[in-house]
Each structure stands twice: as structure tokens, then as C-alpha cells.
Amino acid sequence: MLFRHFKILNLFFLFAFITPHVCSAQISKPQPVNINELINSITDSLNKHYIFPDKAESIAAYLQSQLKKNAYKDLLGDPRKLAHQIELDIHSVHHDPHMRVQFDPAFVPQENNKSTLEDINQAKRFWTENNYMFKKVEVLPGNIGYLPFDGFIEEIEGAKPTIKAALKFLANTKALIIDLRQNGGGSPEMVSHMESYFFNEKTPMNHMINRSNQDTSFYYADPAKSDSLHLSMPVYILTSKHTFSAAEDFSYGMQIIKRAIVVGEITGGGAHPQMPFSLSQGFVVSIPFARSFNPITKTDWEGTGVIPDVKTSANEALIKAQELVFRSQLLSTTDQKEKNKNLYYINSLLVNDGIKPFPINKLSPFAGTYGGLIIYLGKTKLYCKNIYKGGTVSELTHIVNNLFVLDKDAQIEFVSDSKGHYSGIRIFVNDGNVFEEKKSKNAH
Secondary structure (H helix, E strand, C coil): CCCHHHCCCCCCCCCCCCCCCCCCCCCCCCCCCCHHHHHHHHHHHHHHHCCCHHHHHHHHHHHHHHHHCCCCHHHCCCHHHHHHHHHHHHHHHCCCCCCEEEECCCCCCHHHCCCCHHHHHHHHHHHHHCHHHECCCEEECCCEEEEEECCECCCHHHHHHHHHHHHHHCCCCCEEEEECCCCCCECHHHHHHHHHHHCCCCEEEEEEEECCCCEEEEEEECHHHCCCCCCCCCEEEEECCCCCCHHHHHHHHHHHCCCEEEEECCCCCCCCCEEEEECHHHEEEEEECEEEECCCCCCCCCCCCCCCCEECCHHHHHHHHHHHHHHHHHHHCCCHHHHHHHHHHHHHHHHHCCCCCCCHHHCHHHCEEECCEEEEECCCCEEEEEHHHCCEEEECEEEECCEEEEECCEEEEEEECCCCCEEEEEEEECCCCEEEEEECCCCC
């Protein structure tokens, strides 16, 4: 996540939780390390920047005790091995995988590596050409909105028209699925902006506690940001193990306040942004300098990830979310036509759910004439000649039990009598209507 006080202006790099790449300079004859100076430099940096002051003190005390024992004396001629050992010692006191110690004399501190105007303009062109990470917007069967996007970008002013256009297109849907399965994070400002479309009143969502500058940023879902577009439909958020950083911020905040149901896999677990800090003698330490703080849970998702309300594989998350929408609507209505409609769409989802083909030897009893529908068996499949539609022929795709897909708008169920003979059909239409036809007696 890119945070207000430590923005990386070259916006090609969204994901500040990824451990910064550090180039290793080659030196032929390293000078022995002044270990006292190095340990003091590390402890000073930890005490100034690490998000947990008590842990910083414990680590510093342990490193000083190791120093007094001359624990590092045999490594002073090999700075890389020394850095590795110090990192191991830090983790023995408090294991934080984001905290690393490296030897890199070529390291340039971020404050000395300013982005040029051309860098900024190039980044803006990148976001524009990639439509601010929005790839498509879609209305799925059953009037479910679907919005996948792959990053929460810093260029929020440029992105606002695209965000609003996407959400406005989906404003009339009955439910909204936001797909963050490939979203690796980005800016908390965009998280706050996106959240603002889903609330009637200003609502605290996340605090960002920054140890380095002793500051806390407060992020709200604020309808004043949404340009009068308010979305009240149920929201479902899809996650995967690749969902990270700001995408986790959005998922966690919407879930905890019960504005969204999270479906999919446990996310990556990155809530503490880190930054490399220069030490003495060419060493560098990466330190988590800020942390998220949810005002309801009083914690964040660091290390644990966002735990889905409904766990399923990332590949199955979209189908599962659609099923949840229809089942929720099914339970919330007393109107039989609406119930039929939701059952229709639930059954539609089963078509691509890996159901085994219907046994061929059990297909032939379905053959016959049912009103204007002539059902007949081909070599291995059932077909329907629809007299009502000018004699068009369609293949019947098996769904479950005696239920098949008739065409893109209807399903057909074969009904048996008390003797087990198939004597009629029910036709389920996607608008909730149900029609019945008897099998002609002269049918085979």
C-alpha cells in the first residue's frame, strides 16, 4: 500500500509491501566492520521507525547483549554473512518477515532518489493507457453486477471519472460482485474513495499509524466523495492468495462493518508497509514503519490475511458468489415467481460445475412430443425441435437429475407418473414463469 507520507512517485510500482529490491555492489576487499557503530545504527533506526516500540526495545537489548559477548567478531570481515546473522538474531527476538538486514553500499535512500516530472508524466500515461486498472464492467445473468479491477492507484483524480462510470453502469443491479482476486494493492486514498459509494453517512474505515513521523491518518467512507452516486445493493468481494495490501484494506473494512461478504481464499496478509533505511558502513535495514488499525477490531490483517466469510478456491469464487446472491434472494422473497426465477439461476450455475454426463441408456425414455416440443435422441445426446420457434433445433444440456437446459432462456424438467413413466415436462423460464406440457400418447 502506498501511504500519504511516503509516496513512490514512479507509479509503475504499486505494491510497497513487497520487500524492496536491493542491488548488491561487488567489493573486492571489504574493510572490517565497526560492529559497535553498526549495532548502534540499527537500534537507533528501530527505535525511530519500527511500528512496535516495545519490540524495538527488546531487539535492541538483545543485539547489545550479543555485542558484549563478541558474538559477531568472526564475521566482521564478511559483511554479507554479518548482515544475515544480525537478521537471524532480530528474528529470534521477534519474527517479523518484513524486517531484513542487508549489505548494500550502492543503496540510495528514497529521499535522495526523487522522481522527475517526466517520471510522473510517464506514470500518468501508463495509468491512462491501462484504464486505471479497470478491464471491464459486466451485468451477469440474474442482474448481478460484476466489477473486476487489478489495482488501487494513486492517480485518484484521473481515475475518478472511470470509477464513477463503472459503478453508475452497475447501479441498477440487484447485487454487486467486486473481483479483487488479482488485485495486488495500491493507494489507501482510492480505497477510501471506492468505499464512499456504499455508505449513507461518513463512516470510519481504517487508521494508518505512522511511527516514522509520529502521525496517524484517518480514512473514512464519505458519501461526499461519491458525487451523489449511492449504491445500496448487497456487495460480494472475491479474494485469492494474491489479493494484497490495499485490496485487503478494502476487503477487510467492508467485511468488518458488514457491508460486504468476502468469498474466496485467505488473502496475502500485508498490512504493514516497510521501507529500507540506510545504516552506517553500507548496511541497510528494512523496517515496517506504519500499520493499519481498524476502529472496530482494534487490529489488522497482517500475517493472517483477510479470512473469507465463505471459503472456496479462487477459481470457484465467482460461481459461488453468484449462488450466494440467488440463495439470499430466494430466502428473502415470498413471491413464487421470484422464487422460481432464483431457482432457475441457481440451476444455471450447475451447468459448468463439472457434472457428469447423463447416462445414454437413460435418455431414450425422455423422447416424445410434448405440445410443440419434439424431444428425440441423437447418437449420444437429446435434442429438441421447437415448433413454437419455427422448428429450431437445440441440444439439451444436462443440469441435474431430470433437468436440462432447453435454450438460453429456458430449462426443461421431465416429470414421471406413479408408474415411473415420463408423462410430461415442466418448462422453467428465466423470468420466473413455469409451463407444463403433457406427453402425447402416440409418442414412442
